[in-house]
Amino acid sequence: MKIGVVVFPGSNCDRDCFFAGALAGHEMRFLWHQERDLHNVDCVILPGGFSYGDYLRAGAIARFSPIIEEVIAHARRGGLVLGICNGFQVLLEAGLLPGAMLPNKSLKFVSKPVHLRVENTSTPFTRLFDRGTVIRLPIAHGLGNFYADKDTLDRLEGEGRVVFRYCDRNGNPDEAHNPNGSLNNIAGICNEEGNVLGMMPHPERASEEILGGTDGLVIFRSLLS
Amino acid sequence: MEWRASVKVQLKKGILDPQGKAIEGGLRRLGYKAISKVSCGKLLDITLTADSEAEARRLIDEACRRLLANPVMEDYEIEVSRA
Secondary structure (H helix, E strand, O other), X not given: OEEEEEEOOOEOOHHHHHHHHXXXXXEEEEEEOOOOOOOOOOEEEEOOEOHHHHOOOOOOOHHHOHHXXXXXXXXXXXXXXXXXXXXXXXXXXXXXXXXXXXXXXXXXXXXXXXXEEEOOOOOOOOOOOOOOOEEEEEEEEOOOEEEOOHHHHHHHHHOOOEEEEEEOOOOOOOHHHOOOOOHHHEEEEEOOOOOEEEEOOOHHXXXXXXXXXXXXXXXXXXXXX | OEEEEEEEEEEOOOOOOHHHHHHHHHHHHOOOOXXXXXXXXXXXXXXXXXXXXXXHHHHHXXXXXXXXXXXXXXXXXXXXXXX
């Protein structure tokens, strides 16, 4: 698959995403945020980092980049979009996914590996997982406290659009293993059609054993099948 | 005409405000027992040109909806005066 990784001023996981995607066998390229051409990629990755320094709100300024208009059009046509960490925040600001990110409940930047339960395996990003599988990926964010009003939250849950949930090593999504205060321990959600996924954990940082695991590579490999 | 707009952006009521809570805790530790609640927001000071106050307000309100506030979690208040 052809995958484009968007580069904003302040992106810092763009090269990691490029590396992990190439490792999984994809044809990778970078897309500069001032471009208006997606160069016929099948999937767009919005990587982690601090686009525009997180000024005003995380993702708020990046959302008005020229490339994002094209990403929105691509998503509406059914094209694949994966937003990781800051990329998830951009998707929320752009309205491609519902909800918003508040500061972590602890007010601390949290950087550590966490366990996640895979709740939805019918998205193109998660099809190689078994439903309910517990995986381990790193998180690294200060603004990852997912919030949505009750109606939106009920709809996400009712439609099976919560894709990843923070949990303990046995898959129990309890308060003790919620690293940021997210409602319902939500770590990742998709849109109604399943072609847009936003997630706070970093799959690209778990793509080789030397990095501490390969659970993240499964997401990139899922896109191949 | 030049106008000055002051935009106050605050988290909606009922949304967890960890920054407000931390400031509240700090004030309590300093001994301000009379202080019971603090919420933390943003103040944006904007200078603009518009033909009337209503026009200035309309423009700022649109900017709030499009960028300055996130309607999912924030409310905003606008005050406009002559610059």
